[in-house]
Amino acid sequence: MHSWRSPDVPTLPGEGPVPRLFNQATGLVEPTSVGADDRAGLYVCGITPYDATHLGHASTYLAFDTLNRLWLDGGYTLNYAQNVTDIDDPLLERAAATGVDWRDLAASQTDLFRGDMEALRVIPPQNYIAVTEVIDEIAAAAAELLELGFAYRVPTPDALQPGDEDVYFDSGAADRATSWYLGFESRYDRALMLDLFAQRGGDPDRPGKRDPLDPLLWRVARAGEPQWAAPIGAGRPGWHLECTVIALQHLGTDFAVQGGGSDLIFPHHEFSAAHATALTGKPFAGIHAHTGMVAYEGEKMSKSLGNLVLVSRLTAAGVDARLIRLALLAHHYRSDWEYTDDDLSRASARLAAWSALPVADVDSGAPEAARVAADADSSALLERLRARLADDLDTPGALDELDAWFATADTVPPLVLEALDALLGIRLAT
Template sequence: MRAWSAPELPTAPEGGRRPRVRDTATGRTVDPAEGEETATLYVCGITPYDATHLGHATTYLAFDSLQRAWRDAGLDVEYAQNVTDVDDPLLERAARDGVPWRDLADEQIDLFRSDMEALRILPPDHYVAVTDEVQRIGEAVAYLLESGAAYRVPTSDARDDDIYFDVRQPNSAWSLGRESRLDAETMLRLSAERGGDPDRPGKRDPLDPLLWRAARTGEPSWESTVGEGRPGWHIECSVIAGDRLGAPISVQGGGSDLIFPHHEMSAGHTAALAHAPLARAYVHTGMVAYQGEKISKSLGNLVTVRGLLNDGVDARVIRLALLAHKYSDDWEWFDAERISAERRLARWDEWARSAPQVSSAEATSEGTEAIARIRGRIADDLDTPGAIAAVDAAIAAGVAATPSLVAVIDALLGIRID
């Protein structure tokens, strides 16, 4: 499946630093690509049943910042992202609206592509629809059955058995709780809230996740080596990440609401399939709220990228407003966020337009220091608010807008200054 068009990356002066990021699994700040020349990144993609809201945009912008930092440091990057184009929320929305589920998915994927292009998000090298990987996922589930890491659970409303992963199966590369660091009571609560079925009869452990859902009447299904049906949620990311990038990858990324059960269980599946950890670091973005609640499709309190663009908001303003918050923090969107970003962008544009014609070779020591400060903040756990503050400080101090400084702002923050 095609991704979206890549924005042009300017050529910045040499000297970028390798970024360090906070690993959720250990709580430490690490260089996840240490010793490597190619950094690998997998970010969980959308379930395409509604428009891109600011929570989505914040997540994909955070890992865009990571890609940009890696590239500025001279690393190659290989990036994969999935699209969960068959799942219960998509099917339910399509049924509610009376439209074919594939048509709804295609429409929303196209909208997502256009939003990512507008925000100048670097696209994945591998943009993979789950429906294109069903056979491969079925093969992985068959392997887990054969190895004893999975088991069948009879079901009364399907023609075959559902298949579950055994979270208590011994594995040297993974144990339950290694990634999330949560206690059993919290896991049970989150499993029930986030797509799990801890009360399902016939399971060996309440936390065992679904690997394969046997075909039900009225639901889409595919033939596979384990029967007719469709994949569970966590196994799709495990298989796609492993097949496209290998294991372990440098970073597994997504919103903090994916820490458990999604990333925890995906890591367990990869350990059972590849006998290796899924990732060297698990990096998560905070939640964005609006009107006092986390932005959520289910709650309907959406502020969408498309809505802001349709209201005439410059895409650079949206990007600046989101980058003004630390990627890992929870925060709330107010209209003041947009107003502040508009004023900042106007100052930056005026700075560039009114600057004397100075070449990079004529850069002052203050300009070189400003570049170093911007790079230093990004390298320190993607501190985009600190990098923005460094640009503001340089402008306030009268530092000239040299081509090198403007290029670094574009390369690392993704803001093309007029």
């Protein structure tokens, strides 16, 4: 599946430092590791395409876009993969409620998401994979987990084919036989896990499970549901295994960063890592990074609540996409915060102040000493921006550095324009 057009990203002089991120699994801010071939591996969970793209989504993808920009600035090659969950219960439920074929709904919302990401100048993944493109691989992974003793079948009275049984992951077996354990990534206690599991697509009360927290790997076919043929029984994937399969296929084991919203920490990311470790015997990712939740009108912005501020609606109303980007980058990626119209107002004031200065004319014949001083000032600003952003993606701190610089500047040298574009994705009109 194709992604979207990549923005042009300027190359800056020198190289930025290795970015550091907060690792949910350790509770520490750690350097991101790259492979021996200088390839930086990133997996970010994609959308379930039934109502895209609200500002919570955009905040997540902008955070990891900042990481990708820092890796590029450090001289690394990006190896970025992202899924699209184009078959899942929420999508099927929305399609049924609206009378739209689930495939058409997924395609239309994925197209909308692509347009939003392009408008926001987000660097696209090199591997943009729909779950429906890797059904065979997911079924094979579920079968392998069965063979390895990390999965089991559960009686399924409503199966379309009598005798077919759903397949579940055996978290207890993985806990005993691998380096993974419940709480490995989330560091949550069992009571919280049970609560979140029930809220986020799990089925703790399903009869026949060995542990209420064991997640579904493969759902055998039911009447009226989409299904695919598979040696383990016709059906469709459970949620978490899709990301495991796509990440292992395109990034290999122990890649640099697994990312997504903090609402994915448990159960989704925890079990994606569990499945990978059970399949390979190796860690899933070096760092497990998550973005905070964006609220609106007193509640977390979510499709289920319907309190969505959509990127596409803002841009259709004439809002400059740069203002959306600035409004989101003004909040630290790990913070929970509530969006109001004031966020766009502040972004508009900031962009207006930055755009008010003329661009420096490098061929103006200014005295050599003045040009050297201007170059040194721009270079110093660039290094401050790099340092701020490399410190756990401190975008608010970087914006503060820029505000302070623009407040005393008379003109804007080309290097400052290029730094704004390369590191923060903001292109000033010139």
